[in-house]
Amino acid sequence: MIEFPLGSEMFGIWNWADAAIRIVIVVLVMTIVAMYLIYGERKIVARFQQRLGPTRTGPAGLLQSFADAVKLISKEDIRPDGADRWVFEFAPYATFIPVFMTLCVLPFAADWGVRNLPLGMFFVFAVLGLNIVGVMMAGLGSGNKFALIGGVRAAAQMISYEIPLVLSLLSVSMIAGTLDLNEFAAKQGDYPFVILQPLAFIIFVTAMLSELHRAPFDIPVAESEIVGGYFVEYSGIRWSMFMLTEYAALWSFSVFGGIVFLGGWNFPMGNEWGWGWQLALTFIKSALFIFFIFWVRSTVPRLRIDQLMTFCWKILLPLSLVQVVANGFILVYDGPYWLLSLTSGVGAILLIAIIINRAFRRRTATTSLVGAYRGAQVSAQ
């Protein structure tokens, strides 16, 4: 293993100082990354929309997020009259802290993270699940009906999608035989787990979009319906904390997904080429996820809440459950690994087939429209 200056013993002399330094690192790294994700999203989505995005602040608009931060910090922190004071004011912290805490267990290179917990994957779920408390607090405490609806929608969505998310990760961790994220990456030296579990990967990405309140599952923050949802009443620094949280969660999930499914710092050639390459791998893989999320966001519309629930409970949940059972049988009876790929691949093809079949059925329904459109003729009156 490569020794790197931030190993777990470096600040071991004074535990409190150690903890304080690690907290500062977490907060700083997360904040800066989140700021540049905001910049990145604005640039990338702008390209999708044939715009330029920020260009004026700094070279190519690179300082835009800092300018925004300065503006947000100097803005008045408004608390509405009807708001529940303490619930309203503490809600941003209740979402902010759990998301930032997930960074603690993510290994960016071999054995190199803020802390390496043996139950790292469990920690990530447990802590990210707390996030919803803050969202509910904001929804209930704002004294605003849009916020209330947003908070309730977020809770319903979170509870539903947590299940397929956890089940999909469970099926992968059954193969890895561990919940330690560092070991997870270490076991993917030859091939990433996405090859063994494509279905789990698809379910994970879908559920991740939902957990992050990203399109097409951005129902809790639906801009055109409830105008931002639970954070509609926030302004200034508290609003920016919600914003930071959103992007920090995006990054956490992307790094996490990269480690679990795409081989993290290990695949390909992570062990051979040293920690620089390992870090690069982590960032490339998280960037892939992030770009995918931005891409989806700028192209697809939003689902309705009942369609969202149907998709979760009737399609994702049964498939992920079946996958866990199939993995169990194969692993208990020492089946070959290609059998895992086969069962999961069949499931993935099934899922995609369901979606494409629906889409094509709809497509033929649309062409039944009588009209002077694409060659179809209508008799003029």
Place this chain on the structure above:
Amino acid sequence: MSIWPTERTLTADEATFDTVDMTINIGPQHPATHGVFRMVLTVDGELVVDCEPYIGYLHRGLEKLTETADYRQAMGWWDRTDYLAGMCCEWAYCLAVEKLSGIQVPERAEYIRVIMAELSRINSHFMFLGAFGADVGSFGTSFVYGWRERERIYDLFEEVAGDRMFPTYFKIGGVTMDLPENFESRCRWLLDSIRQGLEDLDGLLTGNEIFVERCRNLSPLTKDRAIALGITGPILRATGLPWDVRRAEPYGIYSRLDFEIPVGRQGDVFDRYFVRLAEMYQSVRIIEQCLKEMPKGGLVCATDLPKTLRIESGECYIRTEGTKGEYGVYAMAKGGNKPYRMKLRSPSFCNLSALREMVVGNYVADAIIILGSLDIVLGEVDK
């Protein structure tokens, strides 16, 4: 204001378990209302139980203002009714005054009027496609796609008329000035660009499973019900009735032009969207024919216009196919240089009256896109 209901003594039943319908106030400042429209939704969870629309935030007294001004001065107020397609509205007003006064419009001006009105229609429908995509939730991509073509149409308007949104280009007896020299080539380029923009939006929205899933079978409307509610325009045609004033009672030179009327089958939100999309292709077709058949030179305005237009007496009702439906103008003259009465039958207003019926029983998210599918323009609703 508290979100909780005011305290009251509970009955025995309520004390055990009670749910209270909540009212949500959407508008007047809300991204989904496309202007200053307000609707108060009573919701039971996510389901809309009742809907109460409030209008009048943009009322400018158009009809009364028109009565106070000279026939020619009033033009500027009329393109501010349906401000997405100003020239369609100007045309209706011109038609009413011309019919009262018996002024003849030169041939070339008729063609120019059709071209401009159809470009305005495309412009307005692009706005609909973009905004509707945003209502359904596509984060502004459809909006910007629509905006790109609108920008190019507006550029052409600026070159032709000197202004983008409110050109006041039509005038009684014709149009204010002739087309610029390079108009035909520019317009053909613009039509290609519009076709491309339509393809893009079609691929982005119609090709999207989520979009279709959201819009299909949502608030279907029957033919009879639509007629009973006084609905006109693309929403009526979406129910399957090929009623288009340009065909039914041709005005201008529409009787000479060859185009088709797209109709839907079940009048749901998707059909409303799709009919508008198909209609834009027809508008492009109309403009191409006009460019081909238009006299290359000649007058663009009647020459025998009096210095001050005075109309002795008379009344008329002019109906035109506005972008949202039947845009009707009732005009009455009793001498002098001002109309005695000018009444606007605005399609958005009549279509909006069906909102409650369509919205009740659907989800909140659907209420937003149903409102979007009505494609109201508040300048026209509130006059």
